[in-house]
Amino acid sequence: AQSVTQPDIHITVSEGASLELRCNYSYGATPYLFWYVQSPGQGLQLLLKYFSGDTLVQGIKGFEAEFKRSQSSFNLRKPSVHWSDAAEYFCAVGAGFGNEKLTFGTGTRLTIIP
Amino acid sequence: GAGVSQSPSNKVTEKGKDVELRCDPISGHTALYWYRQSLGQGLEFLIYFQGNSAPDKSGLPSDRFSAERTGGSVSTLTIQRTQQEDSAVYLCASSLGLAGPRDIQYFGAGTRLSVL
Numbered sequence: 001a002q003s004v005t006q007p008d009i010h011i012t013v014s015e016g017a018s019l020e021l022r023c024n025y026s027y028g029a030t031p032y033l034f035w036y037v038q039s040p041g042q043g044l045q046l047l048l049k050y051f052s053g054d055t056l057v058q059g060i061k062g063f064e065a066e067f068k069r070s071q072s073s074f075n076l077r078k079p080s081v082h083w084s085d086a087a088e089y090f091c092a093v094g095a096g097f098g099n100e101k102l103t104f105g106t107g108t109r110l111t112i113i114p
Numbered sequence: 115g116a117g118v119s120q121s122p123s124n125k126v127t128e129k130g131k132d133v134e135l136r137c138d139p140i141s142g143h144t145a146l147y148w149y150r151q152s153l154g155q156g157l158e159f160l161i162y163f164q165g166n167s168a169p170d171k172s173g174l175p176s177d178r179f180s181a182e183r184t185g186g187s188v189s190t191l192t193i194q195r196t197q198q199e200d201s202a203v204y205l206c207a208s209s210l211g212l213a214g215p216r217d218i219q220y221f222g223a224g225t226r227l228s229v230l
Contacts (some may be wrong), residue, residue, distance in 0.1 A: 005211035094215035
């Protein structure tokens with residue numbers, strides 16, 4: 001069965017600073033990887049996804065993520081954060097056909113300080 | 115509709131009562147998912163519908179939980195004899211249902227259930 005670990009429960013960064021959120025997955029085959037963001041009282045919004053091909057993927061709001069098979073990681077990055085990026089971030093992994101559910105990590109809460 | 119709609123947005127109930135949570139998926143989406151988000155637990159999968167059938171209900175925590183989908187559209191999650199540990203945000207998602215794991219799931223804002 002697949003699993004996802006987000007080691008950082010809470011991260012605080014200054015506005016304008018760079019950001020990296022960590023995600024490690026466990027899955028025997030090539031995973032389908034996603035990053036979602038959840039603002040307070042809102043549903044989850046997809047930031048980006050990786051299925052195959054180029055291991056560096058670009059998403060919305062200036063986010064990018066890099067798939068590293070050797071490290072079983074799919075870390076999310078942003079060069080310069082904005083106060084509006086404060087939210088909860090979830091990494092998720094999908095398996096194959098017949099197993100369409102997403103398995104999520106426990107999330108990382110991002111706080112932005114001026 | 116424009117997005118996934120869930121109702122009610124908040125539900126407070128007493129222990130032992132039954133509750134029904136509703137999800138209206140995006141028009142044309144054949145796949146529908148229910149997840150539960152508990153404090154500090156991330157999101158747990160509950161059940162997956164393709165059309166009106168539920169090929170994967172492996173995440174339902176007990177037989178007090180059931181779900182149905184009618185007309186390939188609206189879904190209802192029912193929790194019978196609610197317990198305090200059922201308190202959580204229940205999220206619904208829908209997707210086109212054509213690409214398996216490549217499908218993008220679109221989430222509603224959730225129903226926050228509080229069991230007193």
